[in-house]
Amino acid sequence: RYIDWILTVPLMCVEFYLILRAVGAKQILLWKMIGYSLIMLIFGYLGETVFRSQSVLFGVLSTVGYVGIVYEAWFGSAKKLAVNSNDPKLLGAIKALGWFVLAGWAIYPSCA
Numbered sequence: 001r002y003i004d005w006i007l008t009v010p011l012m013c014v015e016f017y018l019i020l021r022a023v024g025a026k027q028i029l030l031w032k033m034i035g036y037s038l039i040m041l042i043f044g045y046l047g048e049t050v051f052r053s054q055s056v057l058f059g060v061l062s063t064v065g066y067v068g069i070v071y072e073a074w075f076g077s078a079k080k081l082a083v084n085s086n087d088p089k090l091l092g093a094i095k096a097l098g099w100f101v102l103a104g105w106a107i108y109p110s111c112a
Contacts, residue, residue, distance in 0.1 A: 002045045009037040012101065013069065016078050019093055023085040029077055033069060040065030066105060073098030 013033030017025055040062050047058025072078045073094060082094040 002041065005041055009041060010034050012097070013037050016073065016094070016097060019090065019097075020078055020081045023081050023087070023090065025078075025081055029072070029081075032077075033072060036065040036068035036072070038065070039068070066101075070098065070102050073101060 010033075013036070014030065016033055017027075017030040020029065042062075043058045043065070044062035047055040047062060051058055078094055079098075082091045085091070
């Protein structure tokens with residue numbers, strides 16, 4: 001599953017950036033989101049494979065990346081750009097992506 005995630009999770013973060021680029025998103029948003037996704041994936045993988053005896057610690061570290069992505073979508077610069085655009089469709093798209101990340105990614109590990 002990590003082979004899949006190493007492709008799809010950063011792509012979801014790129015999607016946030018591409019949607020917001022038209023309203024002034026800077027590349028720092030893209031790199032921040034990709035950085036959060038890498039934190040989530042790398043620590044999750046290490047906790048499940050290499051450091052199994054410390055899986056709780058690595059799970060917490062992995063969650064930092066997940067929370068960072070959710071924060072950006074709901075409260076951070078992604079949300080602020082969508083609100084400042086005065087475009088209800090754009091705000092709706094960012095909210096939908098935020099819900100997808102929160103709900104979809106939260107339940108996925110228990111389903112995998």
